Amino acid sequence: MRFRTTLAAVAIAASAGAAQAADPRYPDWPCPQAKVPEISIAAVWSGPPIDDVGASWKEDAKVAELVAKLAARRIPLEQAQKDVADFLTGTAEEKTRKGKLLFAGLFDTLNAQRTSVMNGLERVMRKQREAVDKVRGDTIALQEMHSGPNPDQAKVEEMTNQLNWETRIFEDRRRVMKFVCEVPTAIDQRLFALAREIQQDME
Numbered sequence: 001m002r003f004r005t006t007l008a009a010v011a012i013a014a015s016a017g018a019a020q021a022a023d024p025r026y027p028d029w030p031c032p033q034a035k036v037p038e039i040s041i042a043a044v045w046s047g048p049p050i051d052d053v054g055a056s057w058k059e060d061a062k063v064a065e066l067v068a069k070l071a072a073r074r075i076p077l078e079q080a081q082k083d084v085a086d087f088l089t090g091t092a093e094e095k096t097r098k099g100k101l102l103f104a105g106l107f108d109t110l111n112a113q114r115t116s117v118m119n120g121l122e123r124v125m126r127k128q129r130e131a132v133d134k135v136r137g138d139t140i141a142l143q144e145m146h147s148g149p150n151p152d153q154a155k156v157e158e159m160t161n162q163l164n165w166e167t168r169i170f171e172d173r174r175r176v177m178k179f180v181c182e183v184p185t186a187i188d189q190r191l192f193a194l195a196r197e198i199q200q201d202m203e
């Protein structure tokens with residue numbers, strides 16, 4: 001009974017494998033959401049051009065510190081928006097300068113976070129494909145071992161336990177991936193909301 005149960009679990013895992021990529025350009029992308037490699041500035045920012053800012057936001061200690069705080073998803077968005085409003089004070093010129101620096105920092109930082117998350121998802125996807133191949137191979141070996149004359153029950157038990165463990169790891173990864181697939185979208189939404197707050201407070 002245990003052997004049949006193991007094979008059923010393995011069959012489910014192997015058949016699930018990794019979701020077929022919807023976009024052939026990104027064969028390792030495991031999420032139902034379309035992969036957008038980078039956020040474009042135009043998609044989230046309609047304020048003054050930031051071409052002249054570059055990485056200079058890193059040289060302003062207050063801006064760099066605030067960027068790190070605002071980019072942390074553990075900080076509630078409402079609090080982050082309040083911090084933006086508190087920071088963007090002064091004359092119109094000062095607000096524009098600080099707003100451009102702050103947005104440039106958030107754009108660079110959140111885009112980097114997003115890229116890191118997506119690269120991680122694709123690495124896990126490749127591991128899942130390798131796991132499926134390993135499970136299939138071990139399943140065949142177990143079937144042959146079990147159906148042969150005078151099967152070594154100790155080896156059958158060992159292989160069964162190994163397959164149970166491999167299947168469990170596969171399923172755990174799949175559950176984690178499903179959750180992590182939501183993170184790039186959450187980053188997109190956070191950047192858009194903070195960019196809008198910056199633009200409003202610059203006016």
